[in-house]
Amino acid sequence: xxxxxxxxxxxxxxxxxxxxxxxxxxxxxxxxxxxxxxxxxxxxxxxxxxxxxxxxxxxxxxxxxxxxxxxxxxxxxxxxxxxxxxxxxxxxxxxxxxxxxxxxxxxxxxxxxxxxxxxxxxxxxxxxxxxxxxxxxxxxxxxxxxxxxxxxxxxxxxxxxxxxxxxxxxxxxxxxxxxxxxxxxxxxxxxxxxxxxxxxxxxxxxxxxxxxxxxxxxxxxxx
Numbered sequence: 763x764x765x766x767x768x769x770x771x772x773x774x775x776x777x778x779x780x781x782x783x784x785x786x787x788x789x790x791x792x793x794x795x796x797x798x799x800x801x802x803x804x805x806x807x808x809x810x811x812x813x814x815x816x817x818x819x820x821x822x823x824x825x826x827x828x829x830x831x832x833x834x835x836x837x838x839x840x841x842x843x844x845x846x847x848x849x850x851x852x853x854x855x856x857x858x859x860x861x862x863x864x865x866x867x868x869x870x871x872x873x874x875x876x877x878x879x880x881x882x883x884x885x886x887x888x889x890x891x892x893x894x895x896x897x898x899x900x901x902x903x904x905x906x907x908x909x910x911x912x913x914x915x916x917x918x919x920x921x922x923x924x925x926x927x928x929x930x931x932x933x934x935x936x937x938x939x940x941x942x943x944x945x946x947x948x949x950x951x952x953x954x955x956x957x958x959x960x961x962x963x964x965x966x967x968x969x970x971x972x973x974x975x976x977x978x979x980x981x982x983x984x985x
Contacts, residue, residue, distance in 0.1 A: 779816070779876065780931070781928055781931035781932060781933055782924070782927070782928045782931070782933070782941075783876065783975060783978055784927060784975030784976050784978065785973075785975050787820075789875070789906055789973055789975070789978075789980060790816065790817055790820040790821075790875070791820060791824075792972060792973060792980075793817065793820075793821075793873050793875060793904040793906070793980070794820055794821045794824050794825070796902055796904050796972060796982045797821070797871040797873065797902050797904060798824070798825060799902065800870070800871065800900060800901060800902050800984075801825075801828070801870040801871045801901070801902070802870060803825070803827040803828075804827045804828070804829075805825070805827070805828045805829070805869075805870035805871060806828070806829050806830075806831070806867070806869050806870055807821060807828055807829070807830050807831070807869060807870060807871050807872065807873070808830075808831050808833070808864060808865075808867065808869040808871075808872040808873075808893070808896060808897075809821075809830060809831070809832045809833070809872070809873050809874075809875075810833050810834075810861060810864070810872065810873070810874040810877060810889070810893065811833070811834060811874055811875065811876065811877025811878075812830075812832025812833055812834050812840070812843055812856065813832075813834035813835075813836050813838075813839025813840055813842065813843055814839055814842050814843055814846060815832070815842065815843030815844070815845075815846035815847045815850075816846065817873055817875050818830050818832055818843070818847060818850065818854060819846055819847055819850060821873070822847070822850040822853060822854075823850075828853065829853045829854070830850075830853060830854040830855070831854070831855045831856075831857065831864060831865055831869070832854060832855070832856045832857065833856075833857045833859065833860070833861065833863060833864045834856070834857075834858065835858070835859060835860055837858050840856050840858055843856060844856065860889075861888075861889045861892040861893065862892065864892070864896060865896075866896060867896040867897065867898070868896060868897060868898040868901075869896055869897050869898065869901060870897075870898060870901055871897070871901050871902045871903070871904075872893050872896070872897055872901070872902075872903045872904070873903070873904045873905070874893070874903070874904070874905045874906075874907075875904070875905070875906050875907075875980075876906065876907055877907060878890075878905060878907045878957075879907040879908040879909070879949050879950070879951055880949060880950075881950070882950045883950060883952065883956075883960070886950075886952075886960060887960050887963060887964060890903075890960055890961060890963075890964035890966070891964045891965065893964070894964050894965040894966060894985050897985035898985065899985055900984055900985060901984065901985045902982055902983070902984055902985075903961075903966060903982070903983050903984070903985065904972075904980065904981070904982050905957075905961075905980065905981055905983075906973055906978060906979065906980030906981075907957075907978065907979070907980075908924075908945070908949060908951045908977055908978055909951065909952060909953070909954045909957045909977075909978065909979035910951065910953070910954070910977050910979070911953055911954070912951075912952070912953040912956075917946055917951070918946070920976070920977045921942040921943070921945060921946045921977065922939075922942060923976045923977060924938075924942050924945070924976060924977040925938040925939045925941065925942035926938075927976055928941065928942075954971070954979050957979065957981065958971075958981065961981060961983045965985065966983035966984060966985060967983065967984055968983060968984045969981055969982075969983040970982050970983070
Protein backbone atom coordinates (compact mmCIF):
# COMPACT_ATOMS: atom_id res chain seq x y z
CA UNK A 763 0.00 0.00 0.00
CA UNK A 764 1.19 3.53 -0.78
CA UNK A 765 2.54 5.09 2.41
CA UNK A 766 0.58 8.27 1.68
CA UNK A 767 -2.73 6.38 1.69
CA UNK A 768 -1.95 3.95 4.52
CA UNK A 769 -3.84 5.36 7.55
CA UNK A 770 -1.20 4.24 10.06
CA UNK A 771 1.68 5.63 7.97
CA UNK A 772 -0.20 8.90 7.47
CA UNK A 773 -0.83 9.17 11.21
CA UNK A 774 2.92 8.88 11.84
CA UNK A 775 3.99 11.10 8.93
CA UNK A 776 5.00 14.14 10.97
CA UNK A 777 7.53 12.04 12.92
CA UNK A 778 9.50 11.20 9.78
CA UNK A 779 10.96 14.35 8.18
CA UNK A 780 12.68 15.71 11.32
CA UNK A 781 14.51 12.38 11.72
CA UNK A 782 15.26 11.85 8.01
CA UNK A 783 16.00 15.33 6.67
CA UNK A 784 18.95 17.20 8.22
CA UNK A 785 17.84 20.55 9.64
CA UNK A 786 14.22 19.99 8.61
CA UNK A 787 12.76 22.67 10.89
CA UNK A 788 15.33 25.22 9.74
CA UNK A 789 14.70 24.24 6.11
CA UNK A 790 11.04 25.15 6.53
CA UNK A 791 11.90 28.38 8.33
CA UNK A 792 14.40 29.38 5.63
CA UNK A 793 11.83 28.63 2.93
CA UNK A 794 9.37 30.98 4.61
CA UNK A 795 11.98 33.72 4.95
CA UNK A 796 12.90 33.46 1.26
CA UNK A 797 9.25 33.72 0.24
CA UNK A 798 8.80 36.71 2.55
CA UNK A 799 11.61 38.65 0.86
CA UNK A 800 9.27 39.48 -2.03
CA UNK A 801 5.78 38.45 -0.92
CA UNK A 802 3.59 41.18 0.60
CA UNK A 803 2.03 40.97 4.05
CA UNK A 804 -1.26 39.81 2.51
CA UNK A 805 0.34 37.35 0.09
CA UNK A 806 -1.37 34.38 -1.49
CA UNK A 807 1.03 31.41 -1.44
CA UNK A 808 0.77 28.14 -3.38
CA UNK A 809 2.12 25.00 -1.69
CA UNK A 810 2.48 21.94 -3.91
CA UNK A 811 2.74 18.71 -1.93
CA UNK A 812 0.86 20.25 0.99
CA UNK A 813 -0.29 16.98 2.52
CA UNK A 814 0.48 16.89 6.21
CA UNK A 815 0.28 20.68 6.44
CA UNK A 816 3.76 21.09 7.92
CA UNK A 817 5.04 23.86 5.63
CA UNK A 818 1.79 25.81 5.64
CA UNK A 819 1.71 25.75 9.44
CA UNK A 820 5.26 27.14 9.70
CA UNK A 821 4.59 29.82 7.06
CA UNK A 822 1.26 30.80 8.60
CA UNK A 823 2.64 31.17 12.11
CA UNK A 824 5.34 33.52 10.81
CA UNK A 825 3.04 35.47 8.48
CA UNK A 826 -0.44 36.06 9.97
CA UNK A 827 -1.63 37.91 6.86
CA UNK A 828 -0.78 35.23 4.30
CA UNK A 829 -3.40 32.99 2.65
CA UNK A 830 -2.61 29.58 1.22
CA UNK A 831 -3.66 27.15 -1.46
CA UNK A 832 -2.33 23.65 -0.82
CA UNK A 833 -2.33 20.87 -3.41
CA UNK A 834 -1.71 17.17 -2.81
CA UNK A 835 -2.63 13.92 -4.61
CA UNK A 836 -3.38 12.08 -1.34
CA UNK A 837 -6.80 12.67 0.23
CA UNK A 838 -5.57 11.04 3.44
CA UNK A 839 -2.63 13.44 3.65
CA UNK A 840 -4.94 16.40 3.10
CA UNK A 841 -7.09 15.17 5.99
CA UNK A 842 -3.93 15.15 8.11
CA UNK A 843 -3.16 18.68 6.93
CA UNK A 844 -6.54 19.86 8.19
CA UNK A 845 -5.80 18.42 11.63
CA UNK A 846 -2.30 19.88 11.65
CA UNK A 847 -3.41 23.34 10.59
CA UNK A 848 -6.27 23.77 13.05
CA UNK A 849 -7.30 27.42 13.01
CA UNK A 850 -5.01 28.10 10.03
CA UNK A 851 -7.54 26.24 7.85
CA UNK A 852 -9.52 29.49 7.84
CA UNK A 853 -6.72 30.95 5.69
CA UNK A 854 -6.19 27.82 3.60
CA UNK A 855 -7.84 26.15 0.63
CA UNK A 856 -6.80 22.53 0.12
CA UNK A 857 -7.09 20.89 -3.30
CA UNK A 858 -6.96 17.15 -4.05
CA UNK A 859 -4.90 16.36 -7.13
CA UNK A 860 -1.76 17.33 -9.02
CA UNK A 861 -0.58 20.77 -10.14
CA UNK A 862 -3.34 21.00 -12.75
CA UNK A 863 -5.97 21.24 -10.00
CA UNK A 864 -4.28 24.31 -8.49
CA UNK A 865 -6.01 27.67 -8.94
CA UNK A 866 -4.63 29.92 -11.66
CA UNK A 867 -3.49 32.56 -9.19
CA UNK A 868 -1.46 34.57 -9.84
CA UNK A 869 0.36 33.78 -6.60
CA UNK A 870 2.88 35.87 -4.67
CA UNK A 871 5.10 32.84 -4.05
CA UNK A 872 5.16 29.05 -4.07
CA UNK A 873 6.84 26.20 -2.22
CA UNK A 874 7.36 22.55 -3.07
CA UNK A 875 9.15 20.75 -0.23
CA UNK A 876 10.06 17.03 -0.31
CA UNK A 877 7.81 16.44 -3.31
CA UNK A 878 9.54 16.72 -6.68
CA UNK A 879 11.74 13.67 -6.08
CA UNK A 880 8.58 11.57 -6.57
CA UNK A 881 8.07 13.00 -10.08
CA UNK A 882 9.71 11.67 -13.26
CA UNK A 883 11.91 14.11 -15.16
CA UNK A 884 9.51 15.11 -17.96
CA UNK A 885 6.56 15.42 -15.61
CA UNK A 886 8.77 17.38 -13.22
CA UNK A 887 9.54 19.88 -15.96
CA UNK A 888 5.84 20.20 -16.79
CA UNK A 889 5.04 20.67 -13.11
CA UNK A 890 7.63 23.42 -12.78
CA UNK A 891 6.26 25.15 -15.86
CA UNK A 892 2.76 25.04 -14.39
CA UNK A 893 4.09 26.51 -11.15
CA UNK A 894 5.86 29.26 -13.09
CA UNK A 895 2.67 30.06 -15.01
CA UNK A 896 0.76 30.58 -11.77
CA UNK A 897 3.26 33.00 -10.21
CA UNK A 898 3.40 36.76 -10.48
CA UNK A 899 6.49 38.10 -12.28
CA UNK A 900 9.41 38.09 -9.85
CA UNK A 901 7.68 35.85 -7.31
CA UNK A 902 9.80 33.25 -5.55
CA UNK A 903 9.58 29.48 -5.81
CA UNK A 904 11.27 27.46 -3.08
CA UNK A 905 11.95 23.77 -3.70
CA UNK A 906 13.80 21.11 -1.71
CA UNK A 907 14.06 17.36 -2.24
CA UNK A 908 16.46 14.45 -2.73
CA UNK A 909 19.21 15.59 -5.10
CA UNK A 910 22.77 14.28 -5.25
CA UNK A 911 25.46 13.28 -7.78
CA UNK A 912 24.52 10.41 -10.08
CA UNK A 913 27.96 9.11 -11.09
CA UNK A 914 29.03 5.51 -10.63
CA UNK A 915 28.62 4.55 -6.98
CA UNK A 916 27.21 7.94 -5.99
CA UNK A 917 23.64 6.78 -5.56
CA UNK A 918 24.56 4.04 -3.07
CA UNK A 919 26.93 6.37 -1.23
CA UNK A 920 24.46 9.19 -0.73
CA UNK A 921 21.60 6.89 0.21
CA UNK A 922 23.84 5.18 2.76
CA UNK A 923 24.47 8.63 4.24
CA UNK A 924 20.72 9.26 4.30
CA UNK A 925 20.26 5.96 6.17
CA UNK A 926 23.08 6.75 8.59
CA UNK A 927 21.50 10.10 9.47
CA UNK A 928 18.09 8.49 9.98
CA UNK A 929 19.64 5.85 12.24
CA UNK A 930 21.48 8.52 14.23
CA UNK A 931 18.10 10.22 14.74
CA UNK A 932 16.60 7.16 16.41
CA UNK A 933 15.21 5.17 13.48
CA UNK A 934 16.04 1.46 13.64
CA UNK A 935 19.21 1.03 11.54
CA UNK A 936 17.82 -1.93 9.59
CA UNK A 937 14.66 0.03 8.77
CA UNK A 938 16.76 3.04 7.76
CA UNK A 939 18.86 0.92 5.39
CA UNK A 940 15.75 -0.68 3.93
CA UNK A 941 14.19 2.76 3.39
CA UNK A 942 17.35 3.97 1.64
CA UNK A 943 17.32 0.93 -0.65
CA UNK A 944 13.64 1.41 -1.49
CA UNK A 945 14.18 5.09 -2.23
CA UNK A 946 17.05 4.23 -4.54
CA UNK A 947 14.92 1.76 -6.46
CA UNK A 948 11.72 3.80 -6.73
CA UNK A 949 12.47 7.51 -6.80
CA UNK A 950 13.66 9.35 -9.94
CA UNK A 951 16.33 11.34 -8.09
CA UNK A 952 18.35 13.75 -10.23
CA UNK A 953 21.78 15.32 -9.88
CA UNK A 954 21.82 18.90 -8.54
CA UNK A 955 22.91 20.32 -11.90
CA UNK A 956 19.95 18.60 -13.57
CA UNK A 957 17.54 20.02 -10.99
CA UNK A 958 18.87 23.51 -11.64
CA UNK A 959 18.62 23.00 -15.42
CA UNK A 960 14.95 22.02 -15.10
CA UNK A 961 14.17 25.13 -13.09
CA UNK A 962 15.72 27.29 -15.80
CA UNK A 963 14.01 25.34 -18.59
CA UNK A 964 10.68 25.97 -16.84
CA UNK A 965 11.28 29.72 -17.06
CA UNK A 966 12.74 30.50 -13.65
CA UNK A 967 15.73 32.79 -13.24
CA UNK A 968 18.27 33.60 -10.52
CA UNK A 969 18.36 29.97 -9.41
CA UNK A 970 20.29 29.80 -6.12
CA UNK A 971 21.12 26.94 -3.79
CA UNK A 972 20.10 27.85 -0.24
CA UNK A 973 20.12 24.46 1.49
CA UNK A 974 22.21 21.29 1.40
CA UNK A 975 21.72 18.50 3.90
CA UNK A 976 23.49 15.26 2.94
CA UNK A 977 21.22 13.71 0.26
CA UNK A 978 18.89 16.74 0.06
CA UNK A 979 19.23 20.08 -1.74
CA UNK A 980 17.05 23.19 -1.81
CA UNK A 981 16.84 26.11 -4.26
CA UNK A 982 15.11 29.43 -4.54
CA UNK A 983 14.26 30.71 -8.03
CA UNK A 984 12.17 33.55 -9.42
CA UNK A 985 9.40 33.74 -12.00
